[in-house]
Amino acid sequence: MPDAQPTAGTRTVQRLLTLLEVSGSLTRAELAELAGLPPTTVAGAVAELLREGLLTEFETAPRPGQAGRPPRDVALVAPPRVIALVSVRHGALRISLASVGGDPLSDRSEVVPTGDADPGAMLEPAPTLLLACLRDSGVSRERLAAVVLSVPHPRPGSGPSAPLGERMGVPMLVENDANLGALGEAVFGVGRGLDSFVYVMLGKGIGAGLVLGGRLHRGASGFAGELAHVQVREQEDGPLCFCGGRGCLARVTGPSVREFVERAYAQRLSVSEVFSLAAARDPGVRRLFADLGRTVGRPLADLCTMLDPAAVVLDGSLGAAGEPVMAGIREAIDRHAAPAVADSVRVLAGELGDRAELLGAVALVRQRALDAP
Numbered sequence: 511m512p513d514a515q516p517t518a519g520t521r522t523v524q525r526l527l528t529l530l531e532v533s534g535s536l537t538r539a540e541l542a543e544l545a546g547l548p549p550t551t552v553a554g555a556v557a558e559l560l561r562e563g564l565l566t567e568f569e570t571a572p573r574p575g576q577a578g579r580p581p582r583d584v585a586l587v588a589p590p591r592v593i594a595l596v597s598v599r600h601g602a603l604r605i606s607l608a609s610v611g612g613d614p615l616s617d618r619s620e621v622v623p624t625g626d627a628d629p630g631a632m633l634e635p636a637p638t639l640l641l642a643c644l645r646d647s648g649v650s651r652e653r654l655a656a657v658v659l660s661v662p663h664p665r666p667g668s669g670p671s672a673p674l675g676e677r678m679g680v681p682m683l684v685e686n687d688a689n690l691g692a693l694g695e696a697v698f699g700v701g702r703g704l705d706s707f708v709y710v711m712l713g714k715g716i717g718a719g720l721v722l723g724g725r726l727h728r729g730a731s732g733f734a735g736e737l738a739h740v741q742v743r744e745q746e747d748g749p750l751c752f753c754g755g756r757g758c759l760a761r762v763t764g765p766s767v768r769e770f771v772e773r774a775y776a777q778r779l780s781v782s783e784v785f786s787l788a789a790a791r792d793p794g795v796r797r798l799f800a801d802l803g804r805t806v807g808r809p810l811a812d813l814c815t816m817l818d819p820a821a822v823v824l825d826g827s828l829g830a831a832g833e834p835v836m837a838g839i840r841e842a843i844d845r846h847a848a849p850a851v852a853d854s855v856r857v858l859a860g861e862l863g864d865r866a867e868l869l870g871a872v873a874l875v876r877q878r879a880l881d882a883p
């Protein structure tokens with residue numbers, strides 16, 4: 511029978527299936543609590559799903575402090591679906607896959623024309639590359655749940671990316687790259703349990719993502735967290751930034767750590783050599799990264815005074831360079847933020863390294879599924 515309008519029953523079932531897909535396995539009591547539904551409703555729906563063969567049931571080890579017979583867990587029979595992250599950076603189109611549970615699966619990239627090429631052309635090879643990624647991970651196309659396009663600018667509408675989602679026959683979400691990093695750390699990394707934090711992306715580009723009240727804050731026009739375009743130098747006649755402003759942070763530091771290092775060392779040292787020197791605690795290189803931290807930390811100090819977040823979380827992809835950058839940020843906050851805020855805000859390293867953006871894409875899709883009415 512066709513089912514145009516979901517009934518309360520099918521909505522309950524959808525919600526339980528989503529929760530199980532996201533969490534792996536759960537007891538009926540845990541499922542009822544997460545779904546916010548009466549235990550009897552959940553027990554009835556689970557019994558039906560077990561009869562239909564969509565769920566499996568098994569005994570688990572008792573939870574700590576639990577007496578008596580352990581409750582039984584239920585889990586989905588079908589393997590978890592996967593999410594693809596698509597990004598274009600430094601002239602390369604990159605696709606990464608992860609399971610809904612947050613396990614990275616495979617990754618491919620391809621050089622694409624840049625310059626004045628239109629964004630649609632840069633995404634042209636994406637479907638082929640995505641199918642190759644699915645093959646690499648042994649995942650059938652039907653298990654692809656959604657594609658997330660990471661963009662370096664404030665989040666636009668679906669724009670040129672819409673055909674990609676259509677061609678793959680799945681929903682296509684577009685999100686700002688720093689927002690994805692923030693979401694990744696919030697759900698899977700160091701931000702778990704923090705009510706509010708500012709995520710600072712430096713590795714792939716300069717940006718920030720704001721998590722307020724446990725949710726990503728995009729702002730009224732989608733511009734929230736555009737750290738790269740905070741004015742840090744009064745430059746009446748300075749070079750114009752592409753955003754239309756002058757003296758933007760991105761003009762002072764370069765658009766990412768890579769460019770920052772390239773500017774500082776010109777032809778003398780490669781980016782990887784500079785990172786190796788940071789790991790070897792070379793004083794000159796560490797000084798350079800501490801300077802970067804202080805420069806980025808100056809506008810962050812004002813942001814901290816205004817927002818009073820629990821933490822500033824630094825992009826975990828910086829490796830050995832992260833430590834001096836964090837020290838520079840800490841110094842700028844201690845010096846320029848309101849003392850009460852400076853005393854309480856923590857400066858933490860992201861735990862997810864290069865995977866923050868990919869896991870952020872997973873978190874975005876999961877949140878959308880769980881928020882669905």
Ligand SMILES: [Zn+2]
Pocket residue numbers: 738739740751752753754755756758760
């Ligand atoms: Zn700008």
